[in-house]
Amino acid sequence: MLAGATVKTTCPYCGVGCGVIARQNDDGGVEISGDPDHPANFGRLCSKGSALGDTFSLDDRLLTPRIHGQMSDWNEAFDRVARGFSETVRAHGPDSVALYVSGQLLTEDYYVANKLMKGFIGSANIDTNSRLCMASSVAGHKRAFGSDTVPGAYKDLEEADLVVLVGSNFAWCHPVLFQRLAAAKQDRGTRVIVIDPRETATTELADMHLPLDPGSDVALFNGLLGYLAETGAIDHAFVSNHTEGFDIALESAKAMSLSGVAEATSLDPIRLTQFYRAFSETKKVVTVYSQGVNQSSVGTDKVNAIINCHLATGRIGREGMGPFSITGQPNAMGGREVGGLANQLAAHMSFEDPDHRDIVARFWEAPNLAAAPGLKAVDLFDRVESGQIKALWVMATNPAASMPDADRVSAAIKACPFVVVSDVTDTTKTASLAHVLLPAMGWGEKDGTVTNSERRISRQRSFVAGAGSSKPDWWIISQVALRMGFTGFSYEKPAEIFREHAALSAFENDGTRDFDLSGLKSLSDIGYEELTPVQWPVSEKAEQGTQRLFDQGGFFTKTKKANFVSVVHKPPASNTSTQYPLVLNSGRIRDQWHTMTRTGQSARLSSHIAEPFVEVHPDDALSFGIAVGDVVRVASARGSILAKASVTARQSRGTVFVPIHWTAPYAPCAEVDALVGSNTDPISGQPELKYTPVRIERAVMRWHAFLVSDCKPDLASFPYWALARTKSGWRAEVAGDDPISSFPEGLKGLLSNGQSAEVETFFYEDGLGGGSRMQCNAGKLTHAVFWSPKPVEVARAWLVDQLGREQDLKSRYALLAGRAGADQPDKGAIVCSCFEVGANQITRAMRDGADSIDAVGVALNAGTNCGSCRSEIGRLLVVTEMKEAV
């Protein structure tokens, strides 16, 4: 791309699928802005999207193929992979090999992977991290609609009068949609109800928050169905014309009385009735749901309990109405379209239907189409462990860290005779276990399509050359397929693959299958290049795509009617006990993405929350002897982790929350999936990632330290450490359990020996076992270490800013004390990562009269770019007002 040139593409993070414009700077960097024409975001971006330009560093990139850790080339790597897979299949049959892929692949990559495995190798042992993410929604959709169809569109969130968010931290996980909802609320007074066991940034927008007991959503929505029937809110015409099974579903819903629901959910019956009334009386309701629903041993039932209420009221596929499963990854939806899940065939066809198997086999000219569904993720890794799967290829996901029972999964991968990993980096735990490591092109380099939560297909376009010898995933898979001797993989460009995918969706379809891209099957190369975002189905009847489905019925069951599914409340698969009395919930934070391979590269994004934490209710903190800032050991029947205590009444009593992001290489001690067990939903196979019985205790640490350094410190020897990038180096939190009398022995290696005349070291000890030590080179700060027997209290954001700066005598005193002088007040923890505005600055502005989120924006710019921090600013406003009222 030439300086000044722009390319339109899409964001590689969440399932909102925002349009992005990448512009080449004169200095070789890339400037990112929101695409005003993209219908997902109309120009908006969240903090992660805005910081995409920070993630092009080659620091951690995998640049060449590696075999057993040695640099290699593509020719040798392809031979190895093709031979490894062919020989295993020959000796042990097709089911002895497996692919584990990801919603972060493009549709074209995904299509080829699925075709290779199901059509040519002849096994359906290809599953995806979407099993951990969307599988319950897929299963719930298929039970209700006969197809995996999301009926509505984003616009519905703006046209609804009530939006119910169930198990979704919308503000942090789908920030641009959250902003669209917040704007609609301001414009038309949309009511927002949040159903989540804990208070989150999302509950800031809510008119009502129902902190139900974890796992009790089926009881809540069954109660709603009963209430709708009692209050005459049923749309009898819709129910009788377009659905089946209403009476039985209603009967099982009514089996639990209102007081029974109140008991099962621990919600106040008055609040319950208020929610039910709001739902019953409001026609335009959208119910958005995500991982608090899906990641459960009753996830599929939760999905159907929600859909039942929308079918009963006929509120589906109409303006401002519908159940809305929001996807997590950028291409979770595309993966479902190509049949990336082990129990699906391509193009939304199913193994159970012999005609579908026949259609796919003829279309692909597949010699060996898999006859039955393959293994779902948890079972798949069990078979790796038991040795039945002997060759495994992992693409664009990090199962050694993100699967439940991660340590077991990791040991299983380690023991697997042949492991191939395709990734953009070699720093992940899974990559470290690969025999053959293949460098894939990443975002900005690769080219293809993705589908977002509202079925909208958009192009991801390349605008920089691939780093090193990296190649697109579709090409890597095709080359291996060709070397395994299969025909049908001579693709030269993604457009060809897309046309084939579209043609398969249209093949002998005639309106019998929801997924239909017949209108795109003859797209020219130029048409593909210029493709503008479009919602499927795209057919002759709907050339411009389809915004909504099912308002007039037309479901994809045999009878064309939707099914009510009768569901009953069941408690989660595991129980708390005296040994493990608390429930561990896990999820996301605003500025990190999964195992941090991309977002961890950005200093801006790392400034929001820089270490792993465990959120504990104050009463639980008291009974388990935990104070803010303690290092806490969280232990389950599977293992234990360490994280910093965050004590807050936003967490409900009896539950704790740990974010999923910290794993190797940023904080290996805090990998939450080391704790989570592998219970799954019996229908979808999705693991119960939100409900693990645990206990917590204060981990005895003899000292704590905070440090900033201009080079990456090696902290591997400490029991607790968390590393984060800063603008001019690194920051870290460390704790040790060895006794110390002064500067912790293990940290000494961080400071250079001071050989050079330019290096000066200065230090301070407080006589109580704490102190600080600094180093400057040529007058500029290169290292600062603070230690103390207690959690270290210093002005972290300010210290991070001092790194690399010239220090005079006066500032050195301030540095040693870890406190900014009065002339340079400490910003406090960063809230707005776009303008690097901290909590202290915001509260000061509030005391000086800024009395609204917008007024804070005027004073400090905070919240005026991407807006992702607006709910946290709102929260500070409440806290500040409360303090002032006291």
Ligand SMILES: Nc1nc2c(c(=O)[nH]1)N[C@H]1C(S)=C(S)[C@@H](COP(=O)(O)OP(=O)(O)OC[C@H]3O[C@@H](n4cnc5c(=O)[nH]c(N)nc54)[C@H](O)[C@@H]3O)O[C@H]1N2
């Ligand atoms: N910043 C950021 N955004 C992301 C991602 C990221 O890594 N970082 N990842 C993306 C991906 S892949 C996904 S899947 C999505 C996930 O998006 P979300 O599903 O919104 O995120 P989570 O934090 O996993 O969980 C959502 C909420 O479910 C609640 N919950 C737990 N148990 C229950 C329950 O029993 N009932 C109910 N009703 N709620 C419960 C949790 O308290 C939590 O607040 O986010 C996407 N967006």
Ligand SMILES: Nc1nc2c(c(=O)[nH]1)N[C@H]1C(S)=C(S)[C@@H](COP(=O)(O)OP(=O)(O)OC[C@H]3O[C@@H](n4cnc5c(=O)[nH]c(N)nc54)[C@H](O)[C@@H]3O)O[C@H]1N2
């Ligand atoms: N306890 C608990 N566990 C969870 C969850 C939870 O809420 N709680 N959530 C689950 C969910 S919903 C999800 S989606 C998963 C996410 O878990 P993972 O999929 O394991 O997470 P990522 O860190 O995003 O892994 C993606 C990998 O793909 C690489 N990559 C990026 N782009 C490309 C590319 O173009 N090609 C290739 N080949 N590689 C690429 C990245 O470097 C990274 O290593 O975690 C699941 N695990």
Ligand code: SF4
């Ligand atoms: S909401 Fe943020 S992370 Fe999600 S697609 Fe849009 S810019 Fe990317």
Ligand SMILES: [Mo]
């Ligand atoms: Mo996900």
